[in-house]
Amino acid sequence: MADHETIPATPPALPPETLPDDLPGMGYRAYFLLIMLLLSASEIGERYMLVVMVEPIRHEFGLSDFAISMIKDLAITVVYLLVVIPVGRLSDRGSKRKIVAVSAVIWSTAVLLCGTAKGFWTLLIGRAGIGMGEGAFTPPSQSWIADLFPIKQRGTALSIFLLGTSLGTFLGPALGGWLTHEYGWRAALMFASIPGFILAPLVWFTLRDPRPGLADGIAATKSVALPFGQTIRELLAIRTLPPLILAAALNALLTLGLVSWAPAFMERSHGVPANVAGMQLGLALLAGSAIGHTLGGPLADFLGRRDLRWYPWIIALGGAVSASIGWFILTGPSSSVFPLFGLTLLSGGLSASPLMAMVTGLVPSRSRGTAVALLMVTIQVVGLGGGPVFVGWLSDMLHPHYGEASLGMAMRWVLLAGVPSTLLAYQASRTCRHDFAAAGGWGGAPHKTLAAVH
Template identity: 35%
Template sequence: MDKPSDATVGSLNETQPAALSPQYVRYALWVLLIIYTLNFVDRQIVSILAGPIKQELGISDGQLGMLIGIAFAFFYTVLGIPIARLAERGNRPLIISTAVIVWSGFTALCGLAQNFTQLLLARIGVGVGEAGCTPPAHSLISDYVPAEKRASAIAFYSLGVPVGTALGYVVGAFIAHHYGWRTAFFAVGIPGVIIGLIAFYTLKEPRKLGLVQVGTAASAPSLSQTAKELTSRKSYWYAVGAATMISFLGYGHASFLPIFLARVHGMALDQIGYAMAIMTFVAGVAGTMLGGIAADRAAKNDTRAYMTVPLLAFIAGAPFFWAGMFVEGTLACIILLSIPTLLNAVWYGPVYAAVQGLVRPQSRATAVALMLFVVNMVGLGAGPTAVGFMSDLFAAQHFATLAPAGSEFASFCAKGAATAGDSLCKASQAEGIRWSLTVSTAVGLLVIGFFLLARATIKQDLEATAKETAAA
């Protein structure tokens, strides 16, 4: 990683937003990537620790889905908008560094939980902290790099999703396997405090350096003005719809694939961690960078590529996911699931870059926050929660076809209740998660529809924004 260097003096316009030295920009992007990586380590680690947590605390798949989903997502999304408003005119590095320290502290506190309620409250705290990360980070990146490199830069930052998820899997599995799930929370939470301090002391705010216009309460558009601006950009809302539905599937599936591999393929915790880490890291990183590079190149000739590239990638991945759900071999399953993992990561760079181009510079953080409000409330909040409760439902239905008359799945298979019928419970839970993951893919029809609508309108919307920005 390059060490930070002083900013150089230069002019500011839409194609050259900030005259920071290339070495410093690279350093800053690496710091932001590390922060976003920790963001996803702390967000997703519950998925790999689900087995031992369920066993010790006696919670259901539905409750597990709440811990990963709505408990985190509600406060994460609600607080994201006021924090983004602050980022429109405030010190973005300060906001980001404070957020890292807060969510890292609450992640460590998860390791002290003695019941579902306590773990739920700690997860809420993680969501509160993480609300201060992405909107100001996207806004900051847009001031660090020129417009024609924005998709690639945001794609680089978005590598935090696969890298952080992969690290959460492997680190969480290794530590939980050897030292217990509580220690795993401590181990991933504490480093964030250190990174937060590094960000505070080394990340530069272009506004303070005079490289971009400093927003004020009078100059920054109000939330209603930004909403009105976005109302005229149909492609923004279509892109939000596509991102929301693909996130519903992404978060829902990623949260329960470790459980699927354990129940259906009989893999041990450490094996699942390594398999998921390799699959997420290799395929996720490749897909994220591929999406950013491909969209940047294709958009030079046709800006509709920002929607076309992720649309085609999503469609291509679906058959491989379905095959992975029903193939018998464990290795074949992992290979098949790696393909949609790669292809479903393509959307990050193109879609977020398009959003940055659909609003004026002073509205970018709010535009991202509004997008994340919808994406995370529905995608992150409802995705894991829906998959978890559907798993309980399908498991109960499967149990009812095989169990003795009068037996109920919830009581018969509760913690410590199953004895001779343990194999029946395990078989029912395996089929429950398999069919929950499979049936949930029907949401993909909405993904395709939103991408097609966005593709039909984005070209004229980008042109309209560029004209308004130039005239301002």
């Protein structure tokens, strides 16, 4: 599509035979978003709580940085990868409500198991269970939001949902550091398991499943899921999607490679105790990610009505800015570290809602869960599997030469991910207007089937 072409801001009226059922009222949808926000906060908080427990666990069990990275990140990543695609497919065909409720029970039980750990293997299994719960939660939650909010409101709705991530990134390190200092890391993990057990029955008994594509006016006959292989081919044929997903994954590698090791970096390089680092990091991440997540969706919706390329442009800017800030985090004085971490999360938060809005808006409603799962698999492999684990491995390799400063040296290498992430997001901007139009969400024709395309 030529650069001077524009996409209509509002889609044409649907013919009578494809009119959707009535959307639930705004009161119900606000309550739904509140529950999703709290679930997201519980999930993220339990994951990030362990970052302030690295040093006590490392010393108690005599573990290397690589072993800690296996517990902290790799165990979650591997199981997440095994779970997220099948659950994404299941959420396209079955009850999102039931999947979300069960996922909360799974990750809360796994956190309890971590709290009883007596060694490396128990912690590893518990963290794997958290990965199972997270993998089961992500696809249905995001596709559920897409089913209830039309595309012009979706970025804003996803911003509200992502405030749970901001809350979790604060409560995890902040409360985790305080509870660990006062009661020990095992008791801290046991306290962390409580919210999920409370929220799961609220999801099961007070929320209800919408029809896929309801908010977009997709007829029920159009939302029937295709076979898995055909679905993947259909998704990868959307030219904007592969570079967009890879850009997001590289941004995650950069951010998680820094944040995941931040308290340990502060303790080793600047002598800041874990409980102090956890509180300061939590406050910085809360402020940065909350502002970024709050502004990202509405900003993208506002700018996107004028030029749809702003969605990937915001993602491109996020990678470039995060890499630049990361250099100053690792080379500047200790007094600037936490404010700069807040700016890093602000930059990443701005791009999160546009990313999710693009993924759910570019793909057919019948395969949104699978598309979200594909996105998250790539982020997990490249971001969590590549960032924190790579930093832990490289820190061990550099330790004989640099000593405790090896961690900071290893963290510098992940900053290089900002270059390809920016280029890939720019590539996605070159095709996004055509692909949005093909998806039908902004006034174009609906997606064709593979048979029609090929």
